[in-house]
Amino acid sequence: MLKEKYDVIVIGAGPAGLAAAIEAKKTGAQDVLVIERAQELGGILQQCIHNGFGLLIFKKDMPGPAYAQHFIDELAGLHIDTLLDAMALNVTSERHVYATSRWSGFVELDTRALVLAMGCRERTRAQIALPGTRPAGVYTAGTAQRFVNIEGFMPGKRFVILGSGDIGMIMARRLTFEGAKVERVLEIMPFLTGLTRNYVQCLMDYDIPLQLHHTVKRIMGNDRVEAIESVQIDKQRQPIPGTEETIPCDTLLLSVGLIPENELSRKAGVSLDSVTGGPFVDEKMQTSVPGIFAAGNVVHVYDLVDWVTEAGLLCGRNAAQYAITERKNHGRRVKMKAGDNVRYVVPHVMDKESLAESAQRLQMRVTLPIEEPVWVEVMNGEERVTRKAELYVRPGEMVNIDIPQSAYDAVQRASELSVRVVRR
């Protein structure tokens, strides 16, 4: 059963989200919820079946899913709510969350602290304006990885990979392991953009040629990719005429960069850094909106998941502390209600502690005129907190009443105060 109000809601159950949720709970947040769009926890780690994870945190080299399993198991033991197969549609700066899932329908939730941990998405063919036709067989490396490792299907037989980032190189090996042929890896930069270790173990080991200073000039093929025209580029990143080569293949994999997923960050009204693409954050991982925190690839792109976990832990701790403070402060606030013959009272809400410093003035208007002497009374249920005599009250004339400092104790007992007007 979902609660209406949480201490911490975490959006995204990848390594950042899992760490944040776990640490938030351990720091003392009472009600923690993780919202995840996939049907299981773990995020992108579930499709990163290669090893290289956990060397710092666990002092062991393990595959992505194994790394995730540690946190998934820990979360399970901590009474943290999860909402899976659910998409967060909107979050407001007041930390109201709208989400939808097949299983629980349309849900509206409130939270004291929010953690954005949605990760990042891949740069697309369109964003690099790759010329040519638009056949089937053009994938970002991550989408291909999902098909191969989770859905269980190969997206092609002969591959060209654009980009020497780690995802591209890892996929080169993965596809080779599953019987496909990787013809070429093209890299526009004059240097390898991923780890050397991956170059050795993914490309060199399997005799997959890497060409630096190269890119895709255009994609060919009407219904399905039939070939890639590659071209060498000069120091100004311009294509060198005459260096074109047509590489027959049926699939082009793009590994051309990651961008923080900021749809929700935008909706929440947090300020975004145009350089990283993610939210501005302070040392607590808090964004420009109080109570909204962010961790992981959604802030900037990491290359080691262990550091993502660290960021998530830090974020979760701070989010929990924010929520705990909010809970305490809420007890400090008393609401003002309009009672008999009062149309409205301002302020609407008051910090009880403010009476320690000075008397607090309430202002109101009455609904109907009473041309006789009256009491204006501030009540906590049946207990009178303070009152003031007036010769008459009229809607056209605003009425003031001060809650004196001597009423401090009486106000501490209240969660709500009402103001009414009665005849003397």
Add this chain to the structure above:
Amino acid sequence: MDVTMEGEAVVKMEGNSCKRGIDYVTGELKDPRRMVTTTVRVRGGVHPLAPVYTESPIPKPRILDLLAEIRRIELKAPVKFGDVIIKNALGTGVNVLASRNIPAKSEAS
């Protein structure tokens, strides 16, 4: 990085910045080993494949044989993280383990 060999032994290394480098280079030259990660078929699970990994690196020349061996296997869900899929794979002394849980289909809500 420069490596001087005398026969099969690494005699001198220059330019390596990490102490493990000597072991690594020696290993790479004489007995290159790799961690192998791949997937194995699962019957009746929430996913059709389970990711698996070698507990420690296996000799590089045996990788393709290991992949072929793994390809012949079909597990039955549920699979648990750490389950031994192949013990002492190809006589290398290395076990192949499951990298995560794959629940059986009916378990999932």
Add this chain to the structure above:
Amino acid sequence: MADREYDVIIIGAGVVGSMVARFLSRYKLDVLLIEKDSDIGMGASSANTAIIHAGYDPKPGTLKAEMNVMGNQMFDQLAGELNFTFERRGDYVVAIGPEEFAKLESLRQQGLENGVPGMVILNGADVRRRERNINPEVSGALWATTGGICDPFGVVIAAAENAVVNGVTLMTDTVFQDFIMEGKRIVGIKTNRGDFRSRWVVNSAGLYSDVVMHKAGLRPEFKITPRKGEYYVFDKAEITINNVLFPVPSATSKGILVTTTVHGNTIIGPNALEIDDKEDRSITREGLDEIWQGAINLVPSLSLRYSIAEFAGLRPGGNAPCANPDVKYDKDFIIEIPKQVDGLVNLGGIESPGLSSSPAIAVRVIDLLKGAGEKLEEKSEWNPIRRARPRFRDMLPTEQKLLIENDPSYGRIICRCENVTEGEIVAEIHAPIPARTYDAIKRRTWLGTGRCQGGFDTPRVVEILARELGVSPLEISKKGKGSEFLVRPTKDKEAE
């Protein structure tokens, strides 16, 4: 593959063919609409600027002018009946500098001659007020209040669906090969799926309208020269243009626009490149550079950083002279019942303003049939109303909640960027004109058109299509046979 008798066969289910089918569906006629591709509207109708033109641009006295203005007036009622998205926003022909300003008045005069109402010349300050990011050298604009924007595929599917629901038979993957003639009378057509007989054939084959009419021996000199137009699409969160902005037109094209769309994105384009290949919709470096140069002339503050997609459309440019010999124009529409053969309504060269003209062309086709002696008897049960299917992203939270309560599959978001739900996808797969490929679903729901360009949704859509169609995921394709996404199960083959 059996022979069948129809009253009318329409060749080509683009916007024109679909509109003709829809208007014909009112009458007691057996109508067959055939389409060579795997889905309707994949030709010229699939990629264009989505503008319902006001009609000042075509040369007065041409069919283009007449059909444009007549069609434009029909869109409000049609959008109400068929429930496609249409906004009568008005459009602007923007003059940069004093020389261009002088041309605006002649354009307005041309509009008046064509019968276009509601045109006003604005000065530079007016334009700057309405469009903050316009080139500060703007000297003025022709504001045509009857111009509009729409979802072009939405128009096609709405018209075709209404036709099908009212009894028209639609056959996709059906390629016209030849006419069946008895003397000079067309009595049917041959296709890759058999022969079909009919009393009338309507040629609305767009890019291939020349090929079709040549098979009947008509107009051998008529040739469709495809003119490719490329576009950039921008991220709606980053770039907001309020209006439809044209440059002052040149001899060959309406020019490179900067315009908003009904989806809220800003798009720029098209250029105009004559090509030979009727299926070449490739994006080119040169084409993109050209539209970029044109666009920043109108809105200098555009930034390519925020482009999220490119696409290209093909105009079926014809070379037919205007039927009125006094009008010197050689690229007019062909809308005729030719004398040389019987039983054909011949449409050719329906390029821009084809979309705007489409309902008027349909009405004209019916007039031609009546003029040729067809007794068109109305069906009492004809239903001109086509109800739109729910669009989750356009609904208020309370409406969304109700929708999900009635059908939980609307609670599962498949395309994150455009908030398209599984319920909508399933509805399109089982609609009167079913979507069976990824692109077909994309055209109908707008999924995969946002920032991630299908990166997140593709595996899920493949899964849903496979499930709903009862086939293996290996059979699911991007745009029909030959464009399947997947080749084999992961574990099917030995590693080499």
